[in-house]
Amino acid sequence: MKRADVIEFYARLAEADPHPETELEFVNPYTLVVAVALSAQATDIGVNKATRALFREVDTPKKMVALGLDELKRHIKTIGLFNTKAKNVIALSQMLIDDYGGEVPNDRAALERLPGVGRKTANVVLNVAFGAETFAVDTHIFRVGNRTGLARGKTPLAVELKLDKATPQPFRLHAHHWLILHGRYVCKARTPECWRCIVSDLCAYKPKTPPPKSKSATPVSPEALADPTPGEP
Template sequence: MAKQLPYNTMREIFARFHEAEPEPKGELEHVNAYTLVVAVALSAQATDAGVNKATRRLFQVADTPEKMLALGEEGLTEHIKTIGLFRQKAKNVIKLSRIIVEEYGGEVPNSRAALQSLPGVGRKTANVVLNMWWHYPAQAVDTHIFRVGNRTGIAPGKDVVAVEHAIEDNVPADYQLHAHHWLILHGRYICVARKPKCNACLIRDLCPYEDKTP
């Protein structure tokens, strides 16, 4: 685990991320807050590309909790059976859809606690929805961010909550909104797990990690 980088270094890192991609976007396809919740819930232990492939047709027929309940668990299962853990995920989506209809009037709640009360929705999922739909500077820490945060010193921490707090505490406020997207994309495509592409890294000179690129 690298030590926390100093403020001036953090500013320079995120200034470079911003210059390279001013408005980074999440890669999960959705059409409203509800479909975003469903997509993120389905993405656990699955790739965004795999989820998108399954949900393109699903969201054409079920883009509201009411339509999802009408589709039913078996109907939903047919759409998402290419996704890992699809049976349990189908149960969770039907349950969370019912709760949204019965307890929230069909509208997705916009507090972290309310979102986390939904079946299959954890802190990371809640933070993704808060960030992507309501533009709240929530930090959704996945395996990519956990790795990048610790490897680079951008957000060191022993667990995902510690890394989340390190981002909130140390990333300059004007970069908080997009911080988790920049870090996810950096970890997904450049600072990869086994063989980071240090030669292609735009923050290579600011990173304390030993260059493992041949």
């Protein structure tokens, strides 16, 4: 995608949704780490349902360790892979207590040391909690980057590095949320809804998906396309 098209691409997404936010619910950087770690291979809605009561009771690493593994499992048993995730949450909470005074570090390498926290989770935490210009490449961003031509790559890291290079100011802070939401609600995996996409004329994907016969082909903004069952974060 040419630089002028990249700028226009982001400008349209920004105009439609000036202040995009994560759909995961959290109360502080620690609960954000937990929520993102739990969201792997799960929906934001599913994670939020499981963590609302949990985060009312537990919002620090010390409280999580005191809660204990069995009780944590009870809270998150509706989330896929909850046994492994619960062990990771207890372990990362203990590491935060032992190594970082109970605080979430504002450092990628330190975050990636935490059990159950990979590069994607670290990027989300750095962006959402600390305002870093990071690109958390999940399945949605990987798809959108490759399909549109914005940032093509064979691995999430390759797409991330290309997005980092291609995305200009003033779009860098919110870019990863715009792309996630666009992939979640418009540029869907099985059938991209090109007929109502506000950036379809800038996109390299062909052939464009035509509108259903019963639907209007008028493009609408991403926030108007809320899906009751969103995908990954």
